[in-house]
Amino acid sequence: MDINEVLTRGVQQILPDKKGLSDLMSKRKIKLYQGFDPSAPSLHLGNFVGLMKLRQFQRLGHEVIFLVGDFTGMIGDPTDKLATRKKLSRQQVLENAKTWRKQASTVIAFDGENPAKILFNSEWSDKISFKDLIEITSNFTVQQMIERDMFQERLKTKTPIYLHEFLYPVAQAEDSVEMDVDLEIGGNDQLFNMMAGRSLMKSVKNKEKYVLTTKLLVDKEGKKVGKTTGNALFLDSNPNDFYAGIMSFPDEVVSLGFELLTEIPLDGIDKQIKENPMLEKKRLALEVVSLLWGEEKAKKAQENFEHVFQERKPVFDIKVDCGNSIISTIAPFTSLGSLSEAKRLIKQKAVDVNGKIVEDASYQVKSGDEIKVGSRTFLKAK
Numbered sequence: 001m002d003i004n005e006v007l008t009r010g011v012q013q014i015l016p017d018k019k020g021l022s023d024l025m026s027k028r029k030i031k032l033y034q035g036f037d038p039s040a041p042s043l044h045l046g047n048f049v050g051l052m053k054l055r056q057f058q059r060l061g062h063e064v065i066f067l068v069g070d071f072t073g074m075i076g077d078p079t080d081k082l083a084t085r086k087k088l089s090r091q092q093v094l095e096n097a098k099t100w101r102k103q104a105s106t107v108i109a110f111d112g113e114n115p116a117k118i119l120f121n122s123e124w125s126d127k128i129s130f131k132d133l134i135e136i137t138s139n140f141t142v143q144q145m146i147e148r149d150m151f152q153e154r155l156k157t158k159t160p161i162y163l164h165e166f167l168y169p170v171a172q173a174e175d176s177v178e179m180d181v182d183l184e185i186g187g188n189d190q191l192f193n194m195m196a197g198r199s200l201m202k203s204v205k206n207k208e209k210y211v212l213t214t215k216l217l218v219d220k221e222g223k224k225v226g227k228t229t230g231n232a233l234f235l236d237s238n239p240n241d242f243y244a245g246i247m248s249f250p251d252e253v254v255s256l257g258f259e260l261l262t263e264i265p266l267d268g269i270d271k272q273i274k275e276n277p278m279l280e281k282k283r284l285a286l287e288v289v290s291l292l293w294g295e296e297k298a299k300k301a302q303e304n305f306e307h308v309f310q311e312r313k314p315v316f317d318i319k320v321d322c323g324n325s326i327i328s329t330i331a332p333f334t335s336l337g338s339l340s341e342a343k344r345l346i347k348q349k350a351v352d353v354n355g356k357i358v359e360d361a362s363y364q365v366k367s368g369d370e371i372k373v374g375s376r377t378f379l380k381a382k
């Protein structure tokens with residue numbers, strides 16, 4: 001990809017302008033980053049969009065930073081939230097981010113000629129004193145923060161807005177200053193937070209920090225795509241689930257899926273999708289799974305999908321031990337890998353054993369039991 005394609009493909013907007021960033025990239029190597037909020041133990045499909053954009057910049061020779069928001073993650077990003085997010089402990093966010101480097105390394109390179117850096121924003125944010133905080137926040141106004149849509153909605157419904165929520169974009173803005181970046185990348189829903197970093201960089205260093213927002217993978221109702229009943233598309237899942245998850249995309253997002261999740265040339269793609277949406281969706285799924293797990297596993301995932309979903313013959317090929325409760329048996333195979341998530345699926349009647357829905361979470365798994373979790377995970381008790 002050349003500079004123009006990197007600054008166009010999957011891009012919603014570039015501020016203050018695309019030409020300025022293009023000219024800068026033509027003159028020298030730039031430093032850029034995207035922050036990832038460790039609110040869950042795995043990166044997900046939305047994060048994958050950002051990783052693909054970082055990959056493109058890395059391949060052009062620019063300095064890429066994968067920033068783990070272990071400090072900001074404890075505050076909780078209020079973006080699009082109509083209620084206060086639960087704060088996380090340092091231990092929780094570090095535990096969540098433990099395997100992120102391994103997950104991200106399937107898309108961007110952390111070694112080789114131009115390795116990406118992985119940084120944690122607690123490295124500088126932990127050291128900020130109360131005096132420092134007052135100095136930093138003096139660059140922002142209450143009016144700037146309160147104008148956010150979700151805060152306006154909370155004011156209308158008299159839902160509390162806590163002061164620490166105002167400080168989230170301030171803390172994210174400080175990341176840009178501390179790393180002295182030229183560019184920040186993020187989803188279009190992160191525009192407010194990223195623009196706070198642009199304002200602070202201008203105030204503190206009198207430096208132009210560019211902001212690039214990527215398009216969001218949403219359906220025609222504006223709902224984010226990538227989560228399906230019983231399973232979410234997490235990068236630490238398995239090829240079969242990921243392939244089937246992409247096959248559950250609405251037809252209208254397949255073109256956007258190619259743009260955001262692959263590097264396949266887009267010429268003629270809309271016509272091909274219109275002529276055969278199923279074939280193109282399978283091509284999209286194969287391409288994404290190949291990138292994450294390799295071509296061989298991707299082809300097996302496609303064969304599994306065709307066998308299970310198109311021929312309606314599920315294969316109970318994941319072996320589990322008998323003698324345990326159904327809730328502890330299925331927990332590792334849920335999207336969050338937790339007992340609470342397993343309990344939720346049972347309550348939603350998304351788990352069955354030998355073709356019958358299980359409602360008793362204490363059911364003891366017997367040898368030979370065939371267990372279906374959600375619509376895509378099939379277990380067999382040995």
